Amino acid sequence: MEKYCATWSCTPYANKKLNAAYEDAQRVADGCPIFLFFFVVGSGQFCGMAEMTGTVDFHRDMDFGLRHKRSGSFPVKWHIIKDLANLNFFKLTILHNNDNRDIQRISWKRGLRMLNLFKRRTSSTTPLLDVFMQEEVYR
Structure with a gap:
């Protein structure tokens, strides 16, 4: 699969931890x-895995509505x-030492197991991008 570059943002707390x-x-x-596994709250889904390729620019905001x-x-x-x-x-993803729901750190061993699940499983029936498009239409 071709790799896609993008920009992402989390809560201020998560951005500080990631930075x-x-x-x-x-x-x-x-x-x-x-490497970051993405789970969007309210979707009930993980939507993928991306590599963080730079520091957080705390002066560049993103507005998703x-x-x-x-x-x-x-x-x-x-x-x-x-x-x-x-x-x-x-x-x-059940972590006993989790201090915040916005971001969780997992061991490399769990990360490899998650990667294997992504590799073996097929996509769910409701693509996350469709969920975002519906939210955009109904705003």
């Missing part, structure tokens, strides 16, 4: 990549775009 993780990976781990404005954004390169029901990942 710190990216800077640490660049400094301490000699540029180790940061009145209730979805985000402060700061960062570049990503999508490696997998596939909608899978979150039930596929239930056992892998």
Whole structure:
């Protein structure tokens, strides 16, 4: 699959955590990549996996409509775009040390298991992009 470059944004809390993780990976781990699995709240689905390719620009906001404005954004390169029901990942995403629902860190072992699930499973019947389009139409 061709890789798609894009810009993403999370809550201010998540953006700060991601920025710190990216800077640490660049400094301490000699540029180790940061991979992100995307689950959009309210969709009931994971929608893919992307690589964070730069720091958060806290002066570049993204506006997804009145209730979805985000402060700061960062570049990503999508490696997998596939909608899978979150039930596929239930056992892998339960974390006991989670301090915030906006962002969760998982071990590389869980990450590999999630990648294998993305590889083996077929997309769900309601593509996430269709959900976004319906929200846009009804605003």
